[in-house]
Amino acid sequence: MSLQAPAFAPARILVIDDEPDLRTLYELTLLREGYRVEAAGDLLQAREHLKEQRFDAVITDMRLPDGLGLELLRDLATQQRSERCVVITAHGSAENAVEALKAGAFDYLTKPVDLKQFRSVVASAIQGSKNFEPPLLQGEARMPAPVAGPTATAAKPGDASALAKLVGESPLMRAVKARIVKVAGSMAPILIQGESGTGKELVARAVHDCSHRAASPFVAVNCSAIPENLLEAEFFGARKGAYTGATQDRLGLFQTAKGGTLFLDEIGDLPLTMQSKLLRAIQERTVRPLGSTQEDTVDVRIVSATHKDLAAEVLAGSFRQDLYYRLNVIEIVMPALRERLEDLPALCQALLCRICQESGFAPPELSPPMLEQLRSRPFNGNVRELENILHRAVALGEDSGLHFDAAPESHVVIPENLQDFLDQQERNILIKVLQETGFNRTAAAAKLGLSLRQIRYRIARLEIATPGNDDAGDAADEPA
Incomplete structure (x- = not known):
């Protein structure tokens, strides 16, 4: 009688650690999860295992008797192997963690390893592996795979549909798309640099959609649009009664993005006090809601974006250097539209269709x-300016045609008093945007790429009259 081959194979994991007690702990934890586990005490033994078979994931300590775990990462990359590697580093060794991510590690853990976090990271590493399906419990029937509907389709790494909104096939855009596909598979934080209006959020969404986290939430937040006194509650959540008006428990952005991607837009506008708290949350992977005595473990990938030069902000003392290095493990630069004008016809067509x-x-x-x-x-x-131009052209056009405003003049008008001229231009812009947003300073600041503090300063300096007094206006700006 022939035996039927199993419909699935448990994930195979290689654990590398020179401490026998820790190695045994990791093995037992993984075996209880239903994985097949091999173990090694040094790089030599690990390389022998890797010669003999393929694994779904490799978990290695950073420091081993005969070398560094990073050497193994470089071996796997050179041999173009598919194993996802999780590196275990000493507690507080942020530099090693960042170095591991830059070398291609899927993720990292710090000692002493929290076993709940350990299981979560390993599960993320093997998710989507073609060889792995969770083993069935005794008596449990395997359910048929659900048919994905329009909102349930998870993009696979490299799936063209995940990049569809990034319009353009210029060399610069092809390079951006290739980089997205290359880096989507790891947990390494990504910093997207680019001028305002270039489409940095589209890049962040593409990274998410190309990753194994595509079926989990993508949560985007504009850091400059949140009032400073609400930042901690927005990011980390709050318990009922933690502050005036907190009538019920509230999830923060980190908890809302559980298992998915948290996109921090305009990260350069985050106040220094909040930067230190964000750094700790990213390093420790835990957050403490306001009013709580316990910390929540969070599993999110951090993608940030800014139009500012963060390196210059670090030198100026307005951005923490340690947070900058933590966020800028992988950099993606979104080119300005003037640098890729060959994409203009395709962009116009896509925008006009929408x-x-x-x-x-x-x-x-x-x-x-x-x-x-x-x-x-x-x-x-x-691209944001192009979209606005096309909106106006469609609205002003006749007989299904387009009508463009006059092109800007090529010559420069030199004013008699430059500062007065610039002040008047700035005043006109601020008044127009304030009127469009119903004099909501938070919304106006977000539309102009400013922080709330910056727009308050400009309103006061230019003596712009706003309805009501300042205190009432600020309260109206803040979300309930």
Whole structure:
């Protein structure tokens, strides 16, 4: 009688640690989870195991008797092996953790290892492996795989659909897309640099959609739009009664993004006091809600973005150096639109299709002269500016055509008093945006890429009258 092959194979994991007690602890923990485990006490034994078979994950201590765990990471990368590697570092050794992530580690753990976190990181490392399905409990029937609906489809690493919103095939955009696919599979924090309006959030979403976390939440937050006194509650949550108005427990952004990606936009506007708390949350992977005596373990991938030069902010003392190095493990630079004008036709077509779909009519044709007119613009606001131009062109057009505003003049008007001229320009812009947002300073600041403190300063300096007194206005700006 022939035996039928099993429908699945448990994940195979290689554990490398020179301390027998710890090695046994890791083995027993993984065996209880249903994994197949091999163990090694040094690099030599680990390499022998790797010669003999493939693994779904490798867990290695950083310091071993005959070398560093980083050497094994480099071996795996050189041999183009598929094993995801988790590195265990000494407590507080942030430099080693960052170095491991830059070398290609999927994730890291710090000693003493928390076993709950250990199981979570290992599960994330093997998720999506073609060889692995969770073993069944005795008497449990395997349910058929659910059919993914429109909102349940999880993008696979490298899936073109995950990159579809990043329009353009210029060399610069192809490089961005290739980098997204390359780095999506690890837990390494990513810092997206680029001017305002270039599409940094689209890059963050693409990283999430190309990763094994695609089926989990993607939570985006504009750091400059949250009032400073609410930052800690927004990020870490709060218990009922922790502050005036806290009538029930509230989840923070870290808890809401559990298992997924937390996107911190305009990270450069975060106050220094909050930067230290964020650094601890990222390093320890725990957060303490306001009013709580216990810490919550959090499993999120951090992706940040800024239009500022954070290295210069570090030198100026307005951004913590240790947080900068922790966030900038992998950098993705989003090019300005003027650097990739060959993508302009495809961008216009995609934006016009979306604008006209919202209005319920067919997109108008963009003629070559119109494209040339667009090419002459400096696009200081990048793709966001292009979208606004096309919105106006559709709204002002006749007979399903487009009408563009006059192109900016090439000559520069030199004012008699430069400061008065600049102040008046700034005043006009602020008044217009404040009127559009109903004089909500938080919303106006977010629209202009400013912090709430910055816009308050400008309103006061330029003597802009706002409805009500300042205290009432600030209270109205803050979310309930």
